[in-house]
Amino acid sequence: MRRRQSDLGRFSDPSLLILSSLASGPRHGYAMILDIEEFSGTRLEPGTLYGAIGRLERRGWIAPLHTEERRRPYILTAAGAAALREQLPTLQRIATTGLRRLGATPS
Amino acid sequence: MWLLTLYPRAWRDRYESEVRVVLEEHRVRLATLADLVAGAVDARLDPAYRSEERIMSRSSRGPYLRCSFCGKGQDQVQRLVAGPGVFICDRCVELCNEVLADGGGPPPGPDPCPTPAPRRDRLRPWEWLRHVLRSTAAHAT
Numbered sequence: 001m002r003r004r005q006s007d008l009g010r011f012s013d014p015s016l017l018i019l020s021s022l023a024s025g026p027r028h029g030y031a032m033i034l035d036i037e038e039f040s041g042t043r044l045e046p047g048t049l050y051g052a053i054g055r056l057e058r059r060g061w062i063a064p065l066h067t068e069e070r071r072r073p074y075i076l077t078a079a080g081a082a083a084l085r086e087q088l089p090t091l092q093r094i095a096t097t098g099l100r101r102l103g104a105t106p107s
Numbered sequence: 108m109w110l111l112t113l114y115p116r117a118w119r120d121r122y123e124s125e126v127r128v129v130l131e132e133h134r135v136r137l138a139t140l141a142d143l144v145a146g147a148v149d150a151r152l153d154p155a156y157r158s159e160e161r162i163m164s165r166s167s168r169g170p171y172l173r174c175s176f177c178g179k180g181q182d183q184v185q186r187l188v189a190g191p192g193v194f195i196c197d198r199c200v201e202l203c204n205e206v207l208a209d210g211g212g213p214p215p216g217p218d219p220c221p222t223p224a225p226r227r228d229r230l231r232p233w234e235w236l237r238h239v240l241r242s243t244a245a246h247a248t
Contacts, residue, residue, distance in 0.1 A: 028125070029125060029126070029128075029129040030128070030129045033129070033133065045133075045138060045142035046126055046130060046133060046143065046146075047143040047144075047145055047146030048142055048146065049129075050122055050126055050146065051149050053122075054118075054122070054150075054153075054155070070124065070125070070128045072125045
């Protein structure tokens with residue numbers, strides 16, 4: 001399997017969810033879990049969440065902000081926004097194609 | 108949340124306090140615990156968190172002492188009492204005292220001989236994981 005620079009392995013889906021969540025502004029971990037469950041229906045557990053946060057932070061796609069009341073918010077960086085902008089259209093094409101083909105198939 | 112102790116030191120220094128806050132608000136289920144164990148395995152395999160463990164290698168701190176009765180290591184027990192070439196931990200001393208007080212028979216209740224904890228440095232990663240999952244299942248019920 002060819003490894004692309006943006007390949008985050010089994011953390012690619014949680015990473016896209018986290019980047020999308022932060023696209024509307026900084027959030028701390030629990031706020032991300034709630035937001036992601038609301039807009040995608042996916043329930044992320046803290047272990048997976050912080051596995052992806054660690055990778056995203058090392059890539060420079062998100063950055064930690066100052067801890068407030070023991071909670072640490074993260075912000076989407078410019079590089080992270082660019083990566084998200086690059087990957088989401090592909091997901092959209094997949095969704096559109098799948099839905100269109102399902103609609104075209106006689107039931 | 109004791110499962111966080113499974114994570115490497117470097118990870119804990121960076122993330123433990125904020126993950127604890129998340130766990131306080133999150134609805135913790137068995138899936139949450141299993142996910143934390145998987146996260147710990149992933150972090151242990153991640154080279155980014157590995158250098159700290161190598162710096163703190165066992166040889167630089169002297170031999171690793173164990174209880175000669177139950178096999179538990181020096182950081183798994185409260186006290187280790189030394190004899191000639193042997194050691195006994197505080198828990199085994201308690202159990203021995205119970206046996207002696209009863210007049211020699213095994214005390215009632217759970218098995219008086221504690222199952223030795225597997226030596227983490229002798230296990231292959233999947234064996235250690237299996238031991239951890241068994242302990243996790245026992246705690247989660």
